[in-house]
Amino acid sequence: MTDAKFILTELKSLNVSIAAAKECQISDNKIFVLNFRNEVVSGYRSWNTLLNFGEKDWVEVEEPLNTPAAYVSTSGTSGLPKAAVIAHSYLVSQAGLLEAVTDMACMACKVSELA
Numbered sequence: 001m002t003d004a005k006f007i008l009t010e011l012k013s014l015n016v017s018i019a020a021a022k023e024c025q026i027s028d029n030k031i032f033v034l035n036f037r038n039e040v041v042s043g044y045r046s047w048n049t050l051l052n053f054g055e056k057d058w059v060e061v062e063e064p065l066n067t068p069a070a071y072v073s074t075s076g077t078s079g080l081p082k083a084a085v086i087a088h089s090y091l092v093s094q095a096g097l098l099e100a101v102t103d104m105a106c107m108a109c110k111v112s113e114l115a
Contacts, residue, residue, distance in 0.1 A: 004071070007031045008047055011039055064088040 007026060009017035011033055021031055032047040033039075061067045069091050071083040 005030065008034060008070070010034050011041065014041065014044070061088045064092065 004024060004026065007017050007021050007030065009031065014031075014033060017031060018028070020026075021028070028043060029045070031044050032050060033041045033044050035041060035046050035048075038046075061069075065087055067088050068085045069088040070086040072086055074082050074084050076082065
């Protein structure tokens with residue numbers, strides 16, 4: 001239905017994600033685990049491996065405002081969980097914000113070192 005090409009999943013949801021990947025014919029090498037505590041998951045790659053790719057390795061999206069980048073499961077507070085669609089433009093703006101905040105924090109560290 002969504003024509004997903006990759007799965008990015010938390011460790012606690014890995015088994016469900018593996019089953020979904022099989023059903024959607026997504027190979028195991030396209031499942032990435034969000035292992036924030038550096039847990040090792042045999043047979044699956046950490047999401048950190050995605051950071052090894054440069055800009056030239058990614059497909060450029062023609063309509064970032066209207067192109068889904070991710071389907072994220074909601075908590076289902078008003079009913080059953082649903083898939084919320086996250087656009088490419090939103091993820092790019094969040095990455096830019098994170099980069100700006102990180103740069104400001106680095107500048108603050110440098111200034112405090114001078115004092």
